[in-house]
Amino acid sequence: MLAKLPHISPSAKESSMPSSEDPSSGTTQLDDRPWEEMLRLAQEGTHVQLEEYVSHLSTTDQALALSRLDEEQEMQVLEAMNAADAAELISHLPEIEAARMLALLDSTTAAAIVHELPSDEQADLLGDLSDDQAEAILEELPQDEAEAARELSAYEDDEAGGMMVREMLRFNDQMLVRDVIQDLSEHGEDYSDIDVRYAYVCDAEDRLVGVLPMQNLLFVKRAEQLSDLMIRDPLSVQATASLDDLIELFDTHNYLAVPVVDELGKLQGIVHREAVQYEETRAAESDYLKSQGIVGGEELRTMPLWLRARRRLSWLSINVFLNIGAAAVIAYFQDTLQAVIALAVFLPIISDMSGCSGNQAVAVSMRELSLGLVRPTEMLRVWWQEVSVGLINGSALGILVAIVAVLFDGNPYLGIVVGIALFANTIVAVSIGGVVPLVLKRFGFDPAVASGPLLTTVTDMCGFFFVLGLATAMLSKLI
Amino acid sequence: MLAKLPHISPSAKESSMPSSEDPSSGTTQLDDRPWEEMLRLAQEGTHVQLEEYVSHLSTTDQALALSRLDEEQEMQVLEAMNAADAAELISHLPEIEAARMLALLDSTTAAAIVHELPSDEQADLLGDLSDDQAEAILEELPQDEAEAARELSAYEDDEAGGMMVREMLRFNDQMLVRDVIQDLSEHGEDYSDIDVRYAYVCDAEDRLVGVLPMQNLLFVKRAEQLSDLMIRDPLSVQATASLDDLIELFDTHNYLAVPVVDELGKLQGIVHREAVQYEETRAAESDYLKSQGIVGGEELRTMPLWLRARRRLSWLSINVFLNIGAAAVIAYFQDTLQAVIALAVFLPIISDMSGCSGNQAVAVSMRELSLGLVRPTEMLRVWWQEVSVGLINGSALGILVAIVAVLFDGNPYLGIVVGIALFANTIVAVSIGGVVPLVLKRFGFDPAVASGPLLTTVTDMCGFFFVLGLATAMLSKLI
Structure with a gap:
């Protein structure tokens, strides 16, 4: 009986692992190229040998190994295993x-595998396939x-419906403790x-009326009714509750799961704390990827070359046009540049350094937004907090670059021009960097995607304008 | 009895909330400036009123409100509440x-508050204070x-010792089921x-010999001994196990917590799955911040201005020197630039676009490293996968910029120079962007911090060299 109980019984896989205090020791002794052994067993061995071998690999080695096989080989491995x-x-x-x-498997084999997955993973995967x-x-x-999976896959991955599972213990409020214990004994395998x-x-009527912590059954008589034992009016959410709602809920309440109900209060499923934390990590990773220009969805290098190139290019081509816009400022001042060619040496420095300062401000705004420490409407507040940092750092960087310019060219006015330009543009950059994520968020855009290019374009234009405009005004001193 | 049981009993705070199906509905009706009401109650109200008010705020509103008070006001609020x-x-x-x-509170008040925190949070907070x-x-x-907290705070936040709590149910293997049930009844409050x-x-001897899922006690006789019921030889980790080890362990095993033992096998504490997921999210957020140049630790805009400015500046000043290095390439080719001033318009485009392409490659490498889909030694593999994307995207971007150059200047050779330069430099950028995170990781550096500046510097130098070197070689055609 004991060994049948969920979540804690050592499964076949776990009990066959060496009992070790170091969780990584099981993997380091394994073959350096696990995919070769995996493929060999799929082609020559029994499915038991293959499953045994795979179960000994760490999950990252499993993922690594599959990613090194070509499509036909992947199929051989999957088809050689039980579902x-x-x-x-x-x-x-x-x-x-x-x-x-x-998608590669025939639909019967694929369905057998999908059948074995929990309902939230079923829905996520089906949602990623073509209709x-x-x-x-x-x-x-x-x-x-199938019906349940259709319903679940209609929800976004990051709303309660997309994170919920249908697998749970549910009992009628009229049942007695002894009925529940009997049910558990009879259905141990199913559970x-x-x-x-x-x-x-x-x-x-299937309406959620209570929650019952199972360990409480230890302390009560077997003839008691669930309606007398359960915690009434439990907190629940609608299937459309957002990831932020759920993070907030699990942050405030020390629950392991929250039930999901429809408009009539009927129980639909439960969302586990774990599922919410998983989506939260995904959101943080996705922000990082987007900020670096991977914006069309996850890219793995095993994906088709043309898809990878096309997705990256769609982002790059927007940037190239923004860049050309900024370069137009330089073109406008070509005569000044021709007259004082040393300025050309400093243009990329101004552009890069302002970008760096602005990115720092973007990162702090993104962080404060995600912690809830700033509201999207508080632009003036953030702007002032950034300007104060910009005044200090702009002065420091401006003086530094001015000294370099004087050492390089010997003309103090060149130092004044590039120093003042970098000072002024640092203030512009931190202002824009701090405020742009708030503005984007407020108007419903994704700040992780759009903040960077907007920032770069505006700071480049301003930076080039400051250097070349000032230089034009002081041209007689510079030549 | 039931209401005393942990984790599920509606606490005073929860039961006093409006029973609502939308977890956010409780917060939106609240005052827009919760810190003012918080302060008013701390100054004029009773501690009960203040605690009641705070408990009705969402956790983000609590954090927001405290962040808007000055230090003296924060003290008033904290001192007006019970510990x-x-x-x-x-x-x-x-x-x-x-x-x-x-750190602001006197040590007696601070200790009373620390006393109420779980042991892992105690250790984290004390580790952040001065000695x-x-x-x-x-x-x-x-x-x-105090002794326990001293021991725990010696561990890093992201190793098992730093994530572990000492609060857990532990029993001797000779105890009977009835002893356990009696202990639970007597200590319900403590637990x-x-x-x-x-x-x-x-x-x-305090050595861990088994794990017992409490709900199993529902199915057994009260005279049975724990040693006959428990799952033997449970998986455990050492206090020095890394975050990666723990992620892998919880990924492979469907456990809620894993016990931590010392070299002798004595039980030290347990690490909850939640604690590991929390640190995983923190690591993803930290990678994002570092990639944007926030490298000295978390920055919130409530922190002192000089600290914020100094930390950002330490990063910026490294970058300014790297930038000056790249600009030296331009300085070297000043004569060419003077002769063909239109080149100056295209230098920042080459620099920015190569940076964008390289950042995409960095992001994909970081992602694949964190998923375990690539090993730090597989540089050649990654390099080739990036070069193939670089050939496609470099061609596309090169042709685009070449057309712009010809339209701008009318001289087809200018188009050839900037087009070829951007093509070649895109390949350099994706190669470096893809490989650098692997190299840094392999040699023990943090790829999130160092990849960006290394990438920018090398791609700028190469980019400027390609444009100006080619232009110098073809100077007669360009003038």
Whole structure:
């Protein structure tokens, strides 16, 4: 009985691992090229040997190994495993990789694997496939499972509906403790993949009326009714609750999961704290990728070359036009530049340094927005806080570059021009960098994507204008 | 009895909230400037009113409100609350803010608040204080608690010792089920803040010998001994296990917590899955901040101006010298530039666009490293995968800029020079961007901090060299 209980029983996989105090020691002794052994076993061995080998690999080595096989080889490996083990394997892959592999399989095999996944992962993966591919798989699934997956995949990954699972303990409020214990004993096997720490209690109309922590059953008589034991009026969310709502909820409440209900209060599923934290990490990673110009979705180097090139290029080509706009300022002042060629040496310094200062301000604004320490409407406040830093750092950088300019050229006026320009442009850069994420957020744009290019373009234009405008005004001193 | 059980009982705070299906609805109706009401209640109201008001604010509003008070006002608020509520409040703040506030309080008040925090948060906060401040607080704590906190704060935040808590259920393996149930009934109050889903079972020498899922006690006789019920040889980690080890462990095993043991196998504490996910999110956020030049630790705009300016400047001043190095290439070719001034218009475009392409490659490498899809030794593999993208995107961007140059200047050779230069430099940029994070990681540096500046400097130097070197070679055609 004990070994059947979920979440803590050492599964076949775990008990066959060397009992070790160092969780990484199991992996370091393994073959350096696990994909070769994986493929060999798929081609020559039994499925038991293959599954045994895969279960000994760490999850990162599993992902690494699959990523080194070509499509045909991946199929050989997946088809050589039973569906449950194949599901375990692909659930450790980046979502986009898992979806790609499902798409390669025939729909019967794919459906058998999808069938073994928890409902939230089913929905995420099906959502990543084309409509035709998803439909072909759904048709092979049991009807109620297919219906549930269709519903769930209608939600975004980062709203409650997209994070929720349907697998949970749910009991009627009229049941007795002994009924529950009997149910658990009878269905131990069915419950082995779900979270049995709480049971959700519904009335005859499926409306959520209470939550029952299972360990409480230790302390009560078996003839008591759930409606007398449960915690009434539990907190719940709608399927459309946003990631921010859920982060806030789990931050405020020490819950492990929150139930999801529809407009009538009927229980739809539960969202685990873990699922919310997973999406939160994904959001942080996605902000980083976007800020570096990977904006079309996740890129892995195993993806097709033309897709990778095209996605990156779509971002680069916007930037090239913004850059040409900034360069137009230089073109306008060509005569000044021709007369004082030393200025050309300093233009890229002004441009890069202002970009650096501005990016720092962007990062702090993004961080404060995500911590809730600043509201998108508080632009004036942020602007002033940035200007004060800009005055200090602009002075320091301006003086530094001015000294370099004088040493380089010997003309003190060149130092004055580039020093003042960098000072002024640092203030412009931190102002824009600090305020732009707030403005973008306020008007519903994604600040992680758009802040960088906007910042660079404006600071380049201003920077070139300051240097060359000042130089034109002081041209007689510079020649 | 039921209401005393941890983790699920609606606390005073939760039960007094409007029972709502939308978790954010409680906050939107509140005062727009919660810090004013908070301060008013601290100055005029009772501590009960203040605590009631604070408990109704969302955690982000709590953090926002405190961040808008000056230091004296913050003290008034914290001192007006009882220690447990003050601890709850500061535990929702960014760690660096919480530590700053503790440092302001006298050590007796600070110790009373620290006393109410779980042991891992105690250690994190004390680690952020100066040695003197931490020592003063430790002296006010009960001796065993102080000793535990001293030990824990010796660990880094991102190793098992720094994430572990000492609060857990631990029982001797000779105890009977009935002893455990009696212990739970007697100590319900003491256990109200700890996780009672598992008990950890030790032998007479405090060595961990088993883990016991508490709900299993539902199915067994009260006269059975724990040693017969527990899961033997549980997985455990050393206190020095890294964040990566723990991520891997929780990824592979569906556990909620893992026990930490010393070299002798004695139980030290447990690390919750949540704590690991929290640190994982922090690491992703920190990578983003570092990539944008916020490298001296977290910056919030409530921090002192000079600290913020100095930290940012330390990063900027390294960059300015790197930039001057790149500008030296331009200086070297001044004569060519003077002869063909139109080149000066295109230098910043080449520099910026190469930076953009290189940053994309950096981001993909960082992502693949964190997913384990590439090993730090596989530089050649990554290089080739980047060169292939660089050939495509370099051609596209090169042709685009070449057309712009011809339209601008009318001389086809100018187009050839800037086009070829951007093509070649795009390949350089993606090569360096892809490979540099692997090299840095392999040699133990933080790729998030150093990749950007290294990339920018090398691509700027190469880019300027390509444009001006080519132009010098073709000077007769350009004039």
